[in-house]
Amino acid sequence: MNIETRDENDIKIIYLIGEMDTSTSPQVLSELDALRNSGVKKMLLNLEKLDFISSAGLRVLLATAQQLKASGGDLRVCQLNKEIKEVFDISGFSTLLMVFDNEAKGILGM
Amino acid sequence: MSDVESNRKGSGNQVLSNLTAMGIFGVLNTSFVVSYVSLIFTPSCPEYFATAVALFLLGGCIVSICLASFSSYAGTISMIQDVPVAIAALIAASLATILSNDNPQMLFANIFAAIALSTILTGTSLVLLGYFKLGNLVRFIPYPVMGGFLAATGWLLFKGGLQVSTDVTFDILNIGNFLSQVSLAQLLCGVFFGVGLLLLNRYFPSSMFVMPGTIIGSILLFLIVSKLMGYSTADLQSSGWLLGSLPDEALWKSTEFPDISLVNWGAVLTHAGGISTIIVLSVISLLLNATGIELIAGRDLDMNRDLKATGFTNIAISFLGAPASYIFISQTALATRIGAKKRTVGILHGLFLLGIFFVGGSFLTFFPKFIAGGLPLYLGLSMLWEWLVDLRKSMPKVDYAIVFLIVLIVEFVGFLQGIGIGIVVSVVIFVFRYSSINIIKNVLDVARLRSNKDRPITDQRLLDYNKESSLILQLHGFIFFGTANSLYEQVKLMVAEKKKNIQYVVLDMNLVQGIDSSAVKSFEKLIQHLEKNTISLALVSLPESAYQLFDVNGIDNEHYPRLHFFRSMNETLEWCEDEILVTEKEKMQQLQEDGSHVGDEFLQAVFGDVMAALELQVLFETVLEKAGKYVEKRSVEEGDVLYKQGEENSDLFFISRGQVVLFEPEGESQKQGVRTLGPWSITGELGAFLGYHASHDAVVTKNGVVYKLSASEREKLENENQSLMVDLHKLIIQVLGGQLLKNSGVTDG
Numbered sequence: 109m110n111i112e113t114r115d116e117n118d119i120k121i122i123y124l125i126g127e128m129d130t131s132t133s134p135q136v137l138s139e140l141d142a143l144r145n146s147g148v149k150k151m152l153l154n155l156e157k158l159d160f161i162s163s164a165g166l167r168v169l170l171a172t173a174q175q176l177k178a179s180g181g182d183l184r185v186c187q188l189n190k191e192i193k194e195v196f197d198i199s200g201f202s203t204l205l206m207v208f209d210n211e212a213k214g215i216l217g218m
Numbered sequence: 219m220s221d222v223e224s225n226r227k228g229s230g231n232q233v234l235s236n237l238t239a240m241g242i243f244g245v246l247n248t249s250f251v252v253s254y255v256s257l258i259f260t261p262s263c264p265e266y267f268a269t270a271v272a273l274f275l276l277g278g279c280i281v282s283i284c285l286a287s288f289s290s291y292a293g294t295i296s297m298i299q300d301v302p303v304a305i306a307a308l309i310a311a312s313l314a315t316i317l318s319n320d321n322p323q324m325l326f327a328n329i330f331a332a333i334a335l336s337t338i339l340t341g342t343s344l345v346l347l348g349y350f351k352l353g354n355l356v357r358f359i360p361y362p363v364m365g366g367f368l369a370a371t372g373w374l375l376f377k378g379g380l381q382v383s384t385d386v387t388f389d390i391l392n393i394g395n396f397l398s399q400v401s402l403a404q405l406l407c408g409v410f411f412g413v414g415l416l417l418l419n420r421y422f423p424s425s426m427f428v429m430p431g432t433i434i435g436s437i438l439l440f441l442i443v444s445k446l447m448g449y450s451t452a453d454l455q456s457s458g459w460l461l462g463s464l465p466d467e468a469l470w471k472s473t474e475f476p477d478i479s480l481v482n483w484g485a486v487l488t489h490a491g492g493i494s495t496i497i498v499l500s501v502i503s504l505l506l507n508a509t510g511i512e513l514i515a516g517r518d519l520d521m522n523r524d525l526k527a528t529g530f531t532n533i534a535i536s537f538l539g540a541p542a543s544y545i546f547i548s549q550t551a552l553a554t555r556i557g558a559k560k561r562t563v564g565i566l567h568g569l570f571l572l573g574i575f576f577v578g579g580s581f582l583t584f585f586p587k588f589i590a591g592g593l594p595l596y597l598g599l600s601m602l603w604e605w606l607v608d609l610r611k612s613m614p615k616v617d618y619a620i621v622f623l624i625v626l627i628v629e630f631v632g633f634l635q636g637i638g639i640g641i642v643v644s645v646v647i648f649v650f651r652y653s654s655i656n657i658i659k660n661v662l663d664v665a666r667l668r669s670n671k672d673r674p675i676t677d678q679r680l681l682d683y684n685k686e687s688s689l690i691l692q693l694h695g696f697i698f699f700g701t702a703n704s705l706y707e708q709v710k711l712m713v714a715e716k717k718k719n720i721q722y723v724v725l726d727m728n729l730v731q732g733i734d735s736s737a738v739k740s741f742e743k744l745i746q747h748l749e750k751n752t753i754s755l756a757l758v759s760l761p762e763s764a765y766q767l768f769d770v771n772g773i774d775n776e777h778y779p780r781l782h783f784f785r786s787m788n789e790t791l792e793w794c795e796d797e798i799l800v801t802e803k804e805k806m807q808q809l810q811e812d813g814s815h816v817g818d819e820f821l822q823a824v825f826g827d828v829m830a831a832l833e834l835q836v837l838f839e840t841v842l843e844k845a846g847k848y849v850e851k852r853s854v855e856e857g858d859v860l861y862k863q864g865e866e867n868s869d870l871f872f873i874s875r876g877q878v879v880l881f882e883p884e885g886e887s888q889k890q891g892v893r894t895l896g897p898w899s900i901t902g903e904l905g906a907f908l909g910y911h912a913s914h915d916a917v918v919t920k921n922g923v924v925y926k927l928s929a930s931e932r933e934k935l936e937n938e939n940q941s942l943m944v945d946l947h948k949l950i951i952q953v954l955g956g957q958l959l960k961n962s963g964v965t966d967g
Contacts, residue, residue: 200676
């Protein structure tokens with residue numbers, strides 16, 4: 109599981125690459141926590157290269173989104189591939205998180 | 219006491235009961251026959267009094283013996299009945315007016331023909347009703363109409379009784395004239411006898427000796443007093459106190475059949491209304507009497523058998539010119555009460571009447587007229603008391619007014635008209651009352667009534683928050699013009715109250731018995747009103763006949779795009795939920811894109827619930843991951859069957875992706891899904907853990923991945939990895955607990 113980031117003004121664009129399952133989710137959580145603790149309040153997760161996400165991975169995304177929103181920040185996701193979109197739809201995450209087709213749309217108004 | 223002694227005592231009691239009943243009912247019914255004949259024949263052709271008594275006695279004998287032998291209730295006492303007699307007396311009086319009074323032979327022939335016709339038609343109707351098993355028809359006669367019939371019959375008997383006692387026709391609008399013509403002594407004796415009998419019967423309702431005792435006592439008292447006052451039988455006859463000069467010989471010798479060629483069928487058939495009334499009333503009275511006997515005997519009677527037996531018997535006695543006859547409820551009840559419950563009692567009673575027929579006659583010479591008139595007067599008064607006085611306390615005022623109305627119409631217009639108007643008024647009142655019954659049984663929404671589809675917690679909460687957008691009405695009863703309009707008005711009001719919110723109206727008609735054609739118009743109005751307010755209407759389980767009416771009237775999805783028809787409530791709810799979710803999600807998306815924080819608020823509101831659901835999903839995935847070597851991963855495609863209803867299935871299925879629907883057992887007219895399972899669901903648990911055969915078909919409806927844990931692998935897992943088995947059990951308990959909560963509608967605790 110790889111995590112790459114880049115900055116776009118005050119927005120941290122994060123690329124999740126690989127599979128986010130029970131074993132890799134703690135790693136993602138600690139990296140997102142570190143970013144949050146470093147003062148990042150706005151995150152846009154690009155999931156184009158995320159091949160799989162388990163419920164443990166969803167839990168990480170939800171917890172992070174909740175913490176960011178509670179501190180006045182925001183978490184959005186974009187570029188979901190077919191498999192991830194299906195998981196988001198089934199689990200209700202398409203309703204819970206703001207989902208965009210691409211980075212440009214996700215950044216807009218953030 | 220030994221069994222033999224006990225049996226001997228029992229049969230001794232039985233013989234005594236039968237003989238007592240025979241004696242009492244024999245004397246009583248002979249008196250009734252004399253009264254009935256007096257009522258029908260004396261005013262128009264008194265010359266045929268003895269002949270008519272002989273024929274009626276013979277008819278009564280046949281009825282009693284035949285029905286005692288063939289009725290479904292052994293202790294039946296049957297006889298010529300007062301209701302047909304009362305109407306027959308009206309017909310006889312009318313025939314006497316139409317035909318010449320100067321020719322008693324012709325009058326007798328015509329009255330005989332009219333009565334015979336009414337009896338044969340009554341018999342035929344009873345046989346047909348029995349043959350077509352229509353014995354329950356009586357339950358469709360409104361109770362006030364029944365009360366009205368019987369009260370009116372009572373009134374006719376009362377009037378007839380006065381006429382027989384005094385030889386003067388009683389007219390309620392001309393009482394002064396009546397009083398000026400009658401012998402006051404004869405009138406008072408008749409009234410005193412009738413009223414006295416009524417009071418004695420009311421004070422001693424269970425005494426079987428009151429009536430025969432009073433009749434015999436009164437005859438003896440009258441004869442003794444007359445003797446003491448120095449009157450001879452000839453004096454009493456000439457002054458009109460006795461029934462008339464009768465042949466001093468056995469009654470059977472008076473038996474004479476009329477000359478049929480003298481019958482004026484045109485005149486007889488002008489009384490078709492009266493004859494029809496006799497038929498209708500006899501059928502109703504017979505069935506009511508039989509229902510009463512069921513209560514007294516404490517067991518069900520075979521109504522259709524009794525209808526046929528009574529019908530054939532009436533056809534037989536019609537050739538004797540006897541009026542319609544059937545089971546006598548009060549005498550049968552009395553016989554039952556004194557222990558005379560065998561067929562013997564009715565047969566003995568018939569033989570008693572036969573005995574009178576053969577040896578009687580001369581004793582009728584001494585039968586006082588006021589008793590012959592006092593008996594129908596008593597019967598009339600007791601019926602009036604029961605159906606006009608007592609009923610007032612137990613009946614709503616409107617219903618009681620119908621009873622009274624029938625009596626008035628019968629007196630001033632006619633019997634059949636009274637019945638007809640009574641039925642029409644009752645039906646109108648019934649329609650009015652039924653219209654006020656709310657056909658809406660329950661008012662629900664998608665938060666309180668959910669489909670069986672497994673939905674993520676976010677969707678469930680979205681539906682909760684948007685419950686106001688749906689209005690689900692469970693209807694029941696029969697929908698006709700009265701109730702349909704009320705439904706239209708109520709829905710309109712509910713929609714007006716929540717105008718901005720309601721998007722879907724669901725009418726569940728699973729409990730609706732039917733819809734009439736006039737109701738369809740109200741539905742069309744409702745559909746138009748909802749279309750105008752951009753509200754969708756879903757009609758669930760519309761009765762097939764109603765669907766055809768809708769179709770014929772062009773009420774379909776083509777003409778009304780927001781109108782939808784569904785077979786089952788679950789299907790409807792699923793559709794409604796999907797529609798609400800799509801709309802709400804689009805709305806939320808749009809608001810978020812416009813910078814609204816509605817999504818944040820929603821996230822905060824559902825965060826706890828979603829995290830709890832995710833915990834369970836994590837457990838599900840962890841268990842499957844650890845149980846890798848025990849479970850079989852299967853890629854499933856739409857249409858694949860995991861297990862079939864009735865099969866022995868011991869496998870547990872874990873749905874990882876896709877969708878599985880549990881269908882109702884085969885053999886149902888339309889296969890319906892009872893539960894839709896998505897990812898993180900388990901099925902097959904009843905067979906796996908309890909050994910039950912599968913109660914449904916589990917069919918894949920969306921391609922996906924399913925893991926199968928067979929019984930043997932589960933056993934192996936249990937032996938090899940106990941901690942994983944604990945996790946598996948924990949998972950199953952949590953998943954099934956969640957399903958149970960959803961099914962029972964419990965949301966907390």
